[in-house]
Amino acid sequence: MAETLHFTRSLYAPEAVQEAARAFGHLATIDVSQGEDDIALVAxxxxxxxxxxxxxxxxxHALVLTVQARG
Amino acid sequence: MSEETADFTFELSERELSFDVDEELYALDAIYGAAYLFVDRAYVFLARPAERKVRVRLRSKEATTPEALEALAGEFANELLNSQLRVRIGRSTAALREQYMSRAFFGQQQSSTIAELLAELDAEEMAEEPLEVPVPWAKGSGAEASDG
Incomplete structure (x- = not known):
């Protein structure tokens, strides 16, 4: 069964979402697709x-990476 | 006479609550700052329901009660205020900090360096205790002369 999460681009850094997806990659198959306003993640x-x-x-994880990237 | 109202409404469900934060009142950095402090206690998710609005969803990591969730929302609201204050102070003192940093890095060299101050301290200590063994890093301690 697939689970989907949409991250708003103006709130989450795309690199942070990608990095988070990589970090959890051993626990699921995670596809990330970049839209104009959001980043869709399907696990x-x-x-x-x-x-x-x-x-x-x-x-x-994505939130923490986003905040840390802002300094 | 106008009436001011404090409005902090949230939606509560079994294990989570959500509320909207107005970016006209709180800077995005303040919202991030508050959210960052809650990631060890709750699952925090941010969404944008409308322009200049951020929806904060806090989902408890463990089984909880409605009262505990309400308390969590209150704590978040307090932290949001703290965070907003830090952001404002940070912005209002940014120029001053930059000035101090530029002076520290690029200003005239001070007459006393740390090494000189340490040597001065050592010299004072040795004056009080004549039998103290001179250390090699103390300038003029005599250790250099005894080596050769």
């Missing part, structure tokens, strides 16, 4: 043990 083949928190944790 499939999610490790069942972490399925209930994967996208939430990934979103936190």
């Amino acid at each position: 499939t083949d999610i490790d069942p043990e972490v399925a209930h928190v994967l996208l939430d944790e990934l979103a936190n």
Whole structure:
């Protein structure tokens, strides 16, 4: 089952979302596609043990990287 | 007479709450600053429901109660205010900080360097204790002469 998350580009740095997707890549198959206003992230083949928190944790990770990138 | 109202409304569900923050009142950096402090306690997700509005969603990492979630929202609101104040102070003192930094890096060299001050301290200590063994890094301690 696929789970999707949309990150608003004006709030999340695209590099941060990409980096977060890479960091969680061993727990699911994660596709990232860049839209004009948002970055769509689709996760499939999610490790069942972490399925209930994967996208939430990934979103936190992307947020932290975004904030850190702003300095 | 105009009436001022403090408006902080949020939507509450089983494990999460969300509320909108107006960027006319709080800088985006202040929102980031507050959100950053909550990532260890909650799952934080930001969205943009409208221009100049940021929707903050806080999802508890553990089972929680509506009261605890409301308290979390209140803490976030307080932290948002703190963060906004830090941003404003940071902006208003930016020029002053830059001036100090440029003086520190590019200004005239001060007469006393740290090494000179340390040597001065060592000399004072040795004056009080004549039997103290001279250290090689103290200028004029005599250690250089005894080596050769």
